[in-house]
Amino acid sequence: MADYDISKRNMATMRKFPCISLLLFSCFYMQVYNGTVAATDTLFQCQIMTASGLLTSSGNAFELGFFSTGSTNLYLVIRMRNVATKDIVWIANRDLPFTGSSMILTINDDGYLVIVSGRTSYRVSDDPSSSQNVSATLLDSGNLVLRDGSMDILWQSFDYPSNTFLPGMKLGCNNKTGKVWSLTSWLDEEDPNNGDFEVRMVSNEVFLMRGTEILWSSGPWNGHGFDLMPEMRLNYIFNYSLYSDENETYFSYSLYHPEPITRFSLDVDGRMREFAWLENNQQWNLLWSQPKQFCSILNSCGSFSRCFEDTQSCKCLRGFYPSENQQGHNGGCIRSIPLTCGNGDNKDRFLGIDDVTYPLSAMQQINASNPFPYLGPQISISDENSYKEACLNNCNCSAYAYNTTGHCAIWYGDLLNLQQLSSNYPTGHRIFVKLAASEFNNGKAANWLEWIPAIPVVLLVLLTASFFIFRWRKSLKNKGEMEDTRQDILLFDLEMSITSGSNDFSGSENSRKRRKEPAFPLFSFASISIATENFSLENKLGEGGFGPVYKGKLLNGQEIAVKRLSKRSGQGLEELKNETMLIAKLQHRNLVRLLGCCLEQGEKILIYEFMPNKSLDSFLFGTNNDGLLDWGTRVRIIEGIAQGLLYLHQYSRLRIIHRDLKASNILLDSEMNPKISDFGLARMFGDDKLQANTKRIVGTYGYMSPEYAMEGLFSIKSDVFSFGVLLLEIVSGKKNTGFYHSSSLNLIGHAWQFWKGDKVLELVDHRLEDLVSYPMLYRYIQVALLCVQEMAADRPTMSEVVSMLTNELTVLNSPKQPAFSNSNQPSSRPATLSANHITASIMEPR
Known part of the structure; x- marks a missing residue:
């Protein structure tokens, strides 16, 4: 998109700029846009715009000028004018920042849109097909277009996106010229130069890339949206479309109504985010983001590593340790002991890992037509042992899986993108990873003489551990007493909040004692555990955003439903307080009845009347x-x-x-x-x-x-x-x-x-x-x-x-x-x- 020359090589180019070199003479009687005259949306040939000048779109939606991105460097940018945050949506010279305030923007005699600063010139636009009567206009769409005298478009900024995808832009490629329309992240929050991440479209699918590595895919286009982006179906703002013919293939979108102000950006962390501007709150509202979770990014943890979504962390598989050149999460892990591919006692063995997603195989090609080869070659075989032996006898085999339908899958080379799921996750799988035999206890007794030198060390370790355990139990007892005191205060405050009509957990023990109203029923954690059979899976009714719900039975025979706040829930004490206060005050035959709550041992539990016929959606859907x-x-x-x-x-x-x-x-x-x-x-x-x-x-x-x-x-x-x-x-x-x-x-x-x-x-x-x-x-x-x-x-x-x-x-x-x-x-x-x-x-x- 841009070329620049510096020092002597630039003198030849400067001689081609009579509009600049003869500015005081040939342009003296022409309108010069330098920020001191009324704002305009168009820059004409032989005019200049100085560092303090602006182009403003006709509807005041966007403005073009020289601005800083956080450092002292200046860039020619297009930014949103009608929002308080003035977000930058396009940068002309992201690879060559300028300093000082001597820059000008102009259209030279050859019809190029150029930035000139001293003896340095930076060409913004491509070769024009016309050099006469060329003008640059900033449109209300955020597109900067270069036109000739007949108003034909010679060049436009929409063809050179940076990190922002606006309505009307294209994401795809020109099938004849090979030109690609893609988004590239900034290097960091202040440096807009090309960063690590790129969003591009191949065929009918959008990919998030890091170099040549695919990190995420939208899934193929299904006519309404992309398969792996269900939020596109639940959209009421954007009209998404995919166009393809022998000339072009691209994805684009428009707004159903011009009122919402929106922007889509590829951020420095590799996340794609869509925002809408809330005028009342003067802030951006996040509509959706992808990848939604850390573990959704392909190869987020590297080879032979598991990704734990709840903690957004990576952990090497058993028998592997972090690579020395590990950078961030992506360095992966390497084997502690190499595979032997031997026989007898040296024969490699398998480690079973439960509740995981099927990984990728590094030896399978990952390309645009097959970005998600989750399974290796599948073989229909009824004998799992035969397939296990086949994997053992292949030195390149890293793991295999076998399911009840009689199908096996095999992976070769490094294992990538292995995600650890919770034990009750419905789509979890069991795979078997091959390790060296020495990683396991082979059952042979070791020579007891070898342990004699270690006996004093073992005794010393046991005595030291016993001392610290004694001190720890004593401190734990004191801590437990303090926790009981804190819990009692919280219970008093909750009762005070419910019975007094207060909207917060304020109050004191004395004020509670002065009250004559009956206290809200508070259950002990022990009684709830007994009622739910220690929160057994057989008693589990379901799970929602708050946490799991269990069926229980009190000692008096009354059936209850127990709603237990999950440790990983996004909801917490505020939602529990809200629900407790509201339902405790409401009495109606068509509202569920809250029987009490439990706040012991750090738990947050609500107890309801039991509804034997479950919920309405189970009947309808x-x-x-x-x-x-x-x-x-x-x-x-x-x-x-x-x-x-x-x-x-x-x-x-x-x-x-x-x-x-x-x-x-x-x-x-x-x-x-x-x-x-x-x-x-x-x-x-x-x-x-x-x-x-x-x-x-x-x-x-x-x-x-x-x-x-x-x-x-x-x-x-x-x-x-x-x-x-x-x-x-x-x-x-x-x-x-x-x-x-x-x-x-x-x-x-x-x-x-x-x-x-x-x-x-x-x-x-x-x-x-x-x-x-x-x-x-x-x-x-x-x-x-x-x-x-x-x-x-x-x-x-x-x-x-x-x-x-x-x-x-x-x-x-x-x-x-x-x-x-x-x-x-x-x-x-x-x-x-x-x-x-x-x-x-x-x-x-x-």
Whole structure:
């Protein structure tokens, strides 16, 4: 893109610049743009822009000028003008910074866009096809275009991306010229020179590269998005597209509506991130990032090493040690003892490793057409021992795996990208890694005489260890007493918070003693352990964002559901306090009842009434179809949920916004009555407060209202939107997040298409057959569409919803086009969903 000459070699080039060398004469009577005249979006041939000047796009969206990136160096950059952070989206001279303030930008007589500083010139643009009447214009898209007199584009900055991918840019290649459009990270936070990471597209797949090494793949394009990026399907802002013909193959995107300000960047850490600007909060909101996790980056730990996602750390396999030239995580590990490929006692053996992903093999070629060779050659064989022997007899064989279907897989050379999963992870595998025989105990007794010199050393070690164990147990006892005291204070504060109506854990033991209100039930950890059979897997009901949920039985015979905060949970004391305070104060037949909590031994546990019929989603979308939800039961569930929300919004002491209403948070008792659960994300309002704003957008994809997802605004109308989605799911038996028609983005759009085509009865769950009441079904779908209208002011309140559902004489308005209803014709206000700040609780029955 750019060439530069320095010193004497540049004199010949300078002689070609009469517009510069004769500037005081030939350009004296022409407009000179130097930052002192009115801002413009265009630089004409023979004009100059000094270091203090600017080009500003016509809509004030972008500006071009000389700016610093954090050091004293100056670069010609395009940056966002309409956001407070002034983010840089393109850099012309990222490989040659300038110092001082003597630089100028101009278009020379040959039609090149150049930066001149003293005797150094830097050519920004390529060879122009025209050298007459050339001008450079900064567009509102952020694209700097060089045009000739006929307005044909000679060159554009969009063809030379840096680390930012804006709407309208291309990611791909020109099949004829071989030109590649790719993103390259900065070297560090202040140096924009080419860094270690590159994002490029090959065929129909996007790859994150480090040199020639593939670190991550998007998966192939499926017509709607990339296979390994499900967030693209749950998008309401961007119109993604992939174009391919004999000339070009590229990926691009545009905005459904011009209002959102967005940017996509490849950062110095190798992460790709998509942001949307929140004007109210004056900050960027992260929509999604890839790779999502450290271990998702291919070869993040190097060879013969396991990646632990929970700690974002690497650990060598048994029989291996870190390489001496290890740099960061990627250096890998090498064998402690080489393989012998011998026979008899020297024969190599296998070490079994459980709950891991299948690794890559270094001896298999990793290229664009086959970036994920997770398995080696697979052989159908019924005898695992025969295949084990085959691997032993091949010196290049590093590991093998065998599954119950009779298929084996083999890996050669170094093992890469091995991830260690938790023991209950459903997709974990068992592989066998080959080690030298001396890594194992061969069962032969060692000569006891060899141990005689070591006996005094062993005794000394045992005595020293005994002394330190005694001191440690004594300190542990003192620490335990202190922990008990701290825990008692925390329990007192929790009781005080619940019974006094306080919104924080403040209070004192004396104030608690002065209270006459009954204390909130507090369970001991020992009693909960007994009730759940020490939290056995047989008693586990499910797991969500908070942690696992277990079934238990108290000594009095009462069945309970125990919600235990996971140590690795993103939620904590704040969510526990929130849920405890709210549910303890709420009394309604359609809200789950909280029986108590436990805060002993560092645990955070909530105890609920047990719901024998699990959650609503297990009936609608799961395998629990034995007790099919007939139409009458669904009507009772719908009305119960509506009554529960009405109580939260209107009849409880404080107005409460649930913020995470969904099918998995509706529990069903023994008589199939619904109970709203999971109040960890709920918010309390005063009687005179109608809405609030938050910087932390939490909830679940598919149920979030557009004003909340986009701007962080939530109100009772946010819950109404979620109820409308839930109502459509109950009627149809389908999830909202799915494609049901060629032009429908989700179930909302699917229902809207039926409504416009007067085919709304076709939405009914096919399992109901003739059991449904069609007039009531039609009414319920109309109510649901009224609830999911884009503008919050157009949606009914829950009081009006209850009236619509229960009173056939209530007149219903005609619904407007709902939010997120069409992938090709979006509504006027697209939503911004945060993949980073979402708390997508998928908890199953309690």
